[in-house]
Amino acid sequence: MSKVKPSAWGLGLVALIVFPLIVTNPAWTSIGVFTLMFMACTTSWNMFSGYSGYVSLGSAIFFGCGAYTMALVSTHGNMAGGAGLFWLIPLGGLVAVVVAIPIGAIALRVRRHTFVVITIALFFVFQLLAINASFTGGAAGIYIPLIPWGASYYNVPFYYVALGMVVFATLLSAAVRRSRFGLQLLAIRDDEDRALGLGVRVTAVKLTGFTMSAFTLGMAGGLYAMFLGQIYPQFVFDPTFDVTVALMAFLGGFGTLLGPLLGGLILEASQQYLTESFSNGSLYLILFGVLFLLVILFMPQGIVVAVSQWWNGRAQRRELSATKDPAAVGANT
């Protein structure tokens, strides 16, 4: 697939590290926090759905569980608002993992398209629970202990925690891709029954991938709740979150390492920017519609795959034009 040099990865990371040092406007750093959060979510989602081909539209279940873990533990534990709350983020990830086990066990009993539908159905079960259960505070939502940080500084810690999540999710996804487990996920994507007949424990492998991908999604939910300071069931268990995460991966490059990062960066940053600069919450929907039409028409495998194919093709054409010998050209085409 796409080969990105380690130096390019390093350069990208450095750019993300220095961004809030150069751009100090809270409006911009806030966009940064949301963008990084979605990059982490999409990378984590892609680690299971992209590699195995099982497109889950239930990722908001885990995001919501992480958010509610943050909200409920901090309020019931009478915790003081401040950096101490960051410790609840990995706890939110763990809760999401625990929730993912029975959900995966149910949803992964079916294949492909049916799996997509089942994940949507399970998602709505969770949304209904969050709205109606007594311990969630219902539709009124929950306020997280107020964090007494100055407005000019407030976004920066969240930015770096979110960046840490992106790095974590990317390293985990890369490690999975290199592992035997990752190869088994790809084999399941290509032909599940054949993989089964070659000794791949498909049920265990799928469930492991599914639960692993829930961890970062849960952490992102915790970060989101803490960042906003209040949560409502319809915003943390949000069907557009399910769809957005999947679309970001498809736009960037489904099943690739760089694709979800790029998709998250492009889509979330532009959405936040458009919403803020035109104070119009729906304008981005029109532009996204156009963007997706273009992507589906001209690069159905996503930006990363399309660009790498174009790049490889260019290198080959150069080689051809370098060798003037017509026989050699014929042999290569």
Add this chain to the structure above:
Amino acid sequence: MAALLEAKDVSRSFGGVHALAGCSLSVDKGSITGLIGPNGSGKTTMFNVMTGYVKPEMGTVFFDGHDVTNARPDKIFALGVGRTFQLTRIFARISVIENMLVATQRDESWLRGLTRSKSSKSELDAAMEWLDFVGLSRLASLQAGSLSYGQRKLLELAYVLVADPDVILLDEPAGGVNLTLINEISDKILTLNKGGKTFLIVEHNMEFVMKICDKVTVMHQGCDLVTGTPAEVRANPAVLDAYLGSSDDELEEEEVNG
């Protein structure tokens, strides 16, 4: 010779169709056993039952003393039964060498897969060796989906072999393959058999079956009709009636249609 893989009185129906109706089949250790019969006689269903893809309604399947009647395909593969499919199945979007690596460890626990890399040096060597054996080593880094039909057949054979199973079930290894390649495949099967591998082969190409099999079982309407040496089977009137046809002309016609 003792039976390595044995199905006894296996029955299985799909809807109202009795795909298998009390069929028995035994594969002797070290043999090349052929399984022939008209289309729809239950050969592939028999394969599916023996490899765990289809559960029989009645009857038992034994492999090397283990009762594998209701075992899952991955378990049966781990015990040492490898198979190919009639419609060749490969992993199209990963490379040829990665296709091989999926199968290199037939009984490794799934947890181990989380902590180890895709392949060890020895696995990679074994994978390349088998690719070399089927003549695909120069295509190792190519995406498997770009292989031709015949190359896919060879790849499927290679990645079943890399796991070192004791018995290999081949579903129409010569189907849709040109003559040169058929001879190549039959040579490879004979070479492997000399090395101790047991084969069970479903095939419509009679020349191929008669050339390499020690023993042939003929199936008809879900039952085993006759079992014997290729020569015995060829001379059996019931077989001629059910499958091969009574004259040479019809035999040829069957081959073309099959």
